[in-house]
Amino acid sequence: QVQLQQSGPGLVKPSQSLLLTCTISGDSVTSNVVAWSWIRQSPSRGLEWLGTTYYRSKWYHDYAESVEGRISVNTDASKNEFYLYLNGLTPDDTAVYFCAASITGGMLILNFWGQGTQVTVSS
Amino acid sequence: EIVLTQSPATLSSSPGERVTLFCRASQSVSNNYLAWYQQKPGQAPRLLISGASSRATGIPDRFSGSGSGTDFTLTISRLEPEDFAVYYCQQYGNSPLTFGPGTKLDIK
Numbered sequence: 176q177v178q179l180q181q182s183g184p185g186l187v188k189p190s191q192s193l194l195l196t197c198t199i200s201g202d203s204v205t206s207n208v209v210a211w212s213w214i215r216q217s218p219s220r221g222l223e224w225l226g227t228t229y230y231r232s233k234w235y236h237d238y239a240e241s242v243e244g245r246i247s248v249n250t251d252a253s254k255n256e257f258y259l260y261l262n263g264l265t266p267d268d269t270a271v272y273f274c275a276a277s278i279t280g281g282m283l284i285l286n287f288w289g290q291g292t293q294v295t296v297s298s
Numbered sequence: 299e300i301v302l303t304q305s306p307a308t309l310s311s312s313p314g315e316r317v318t319l320f321c322r323a324s325q326s327v328s329n330n331y332l333a334w335y336q337q338k339p340g341q342a343p344r345l346l347i348s349g350a351s352s353r354a355t356g357i358p359d360r361f362s363g364s365g366s367g368t369d370f371t372l373t374i375s376r377l378e379p380e381d382f383a384v385y386y387c388q389q390y391g392n393s394p395l396t397f398g399p400g401t402k403l404d405i406k
Contacts, residue, residue: 222343222386222397239394273342283390284333286354288342 177201177209177276179289186295192262197274197289199255205230210277212285213248213259217270227283228257264296300324300389302398310406313377319401321387323368328391334363334372337400338383346385347372377403 183195195213202209210229216222226238226248238246247260259272274289301324311317321332330350335343345354347363350370360375374381382405387398 221399222388224395224397237393275342279348282331282348283395284345284348285335285343285388286345288344291342 177278177287179274179276179287181272181274181289181292183272183292183294185293186297187264188298189265189296191264192260193264193268193294195259195272195274195292195294197257197259199257199276202276202278203252204250204255204257205252207231208278208280210281210283211248211250211257212275212277212283213272214275214285215268215270215272216291219267220270223270224283225259225261227277266296268294269296270294299394300327300392300396302387302389302396304385304387304398304401306401307399308402308404310404311377312406313379315377317374317377317403319372319385319403321365321370321372321398323370323389325392326367327370327389330366330370331389331391332363332365332370333388333390334361335386335388336381336383337386343386374403379405 178200180198212227213225228236228248245263250257271291271293273291275285276287277283278286303322305320332350334347337343351363362373384400384402386400
């Protein structure tokens with residue numbers, strides 16, 4: 176069973192960047208059958224998929240158009256972690272951010288979730 | 299992008315009753331790749347159903363999903379007190395994956 180533990184700041188100033196960490200236990204970030212995603216949730220946007228990364232002999236990345244150009248999802252195999260980097264933050268980025276794991280090969284069924292991190296963008 | 303709408307927005311019911319929640323897609327969901335999640339306050343969503351009708355591991359059989367194409371349903375046959383929560387549908391057949399706005403199931 177995959178378990179995901181999130182960490183990162185709760186308050187970020189406008190125009191600054193956000194780095195969230197998702198630490199994985201129960202599987203490997205380099206697994207060839209798992210995909211790793213970030214989703215956020217806010218009252219105005221609901222649940223919104225942000226991006227996914229997965230390893231299939233090489234790394235692949237897929238990002239939502241709404242944050243394209245501002246987002247990067249990366250990994251560190253030595254720490255068994257993956258990360259969300261989002262720059263150019265505005266108050267509209269205020270949300271609860273979740274990491275999630277899809278263990279069903281190429282299908283983005285979000286089988287396991289982190290606990291969520293409330294991120295507030297405010298000066 | 300596939301837009302998902304859910305109805306009703308809020309449903310009031312009592313323990314022991316049977317309820318059906320609806321999810322409609324703006325276009326056909328490929329391979330009926332439609333999932334349902336349950337979310338309680340302060341928690342992450344929990345996967346209930348994938349592939350429109352397959353229960354996730356550990357999900358009680360009072361939860362069932364059905365549907366195809368653009369119209370899907372989640373039925374809870376006999377409500378338990380712990381079932382009162384918000385329910386979301388999600389399609390993963392077309393990129394980008396998208397979620398519905400949710401149905402809040404509360405106690406009458």
